[in-house]
Amino acid sequence: MSTKPTLRRCVACRELLDRQQLWRVIRLAEGGMALDQGMGRSAYLCTTQSCFEEAKRRKRLQKALRCQVADSIYTALEQRLHVTSSAGAEAR
Ligand SMILES: [Zn+2]
DSSP states (O other), X not given: OOOOOOEEEBTTTOOEEEGGGXXXXXXXXXXXXXXXXXXXXXXXXXSSHHHHHHHHHTTHHHHHHTSOOOHHHHHHHHHHHHHHHHHHHHHO
């Protein structure tokens, strides 16, 4: 087993990060879209408010995946942002 991280580029800020630290949005080969799990073209996004907003405003996910991104995907990511930030506050 290699411990070398798999690096992926955030579609918003273009930074290379360990894929474990990024959200993965997948355009499924069989149609539709998914988060985290699935086979198909993938786009990666930092788990931060700024990258989420940048990606949404500039349609970075649409461009990376070359398809429309449903509002439900953004809603799901936005909910994760709130979960992540409240979990971080609790840890402190
Ligand atoms: Zn980013």
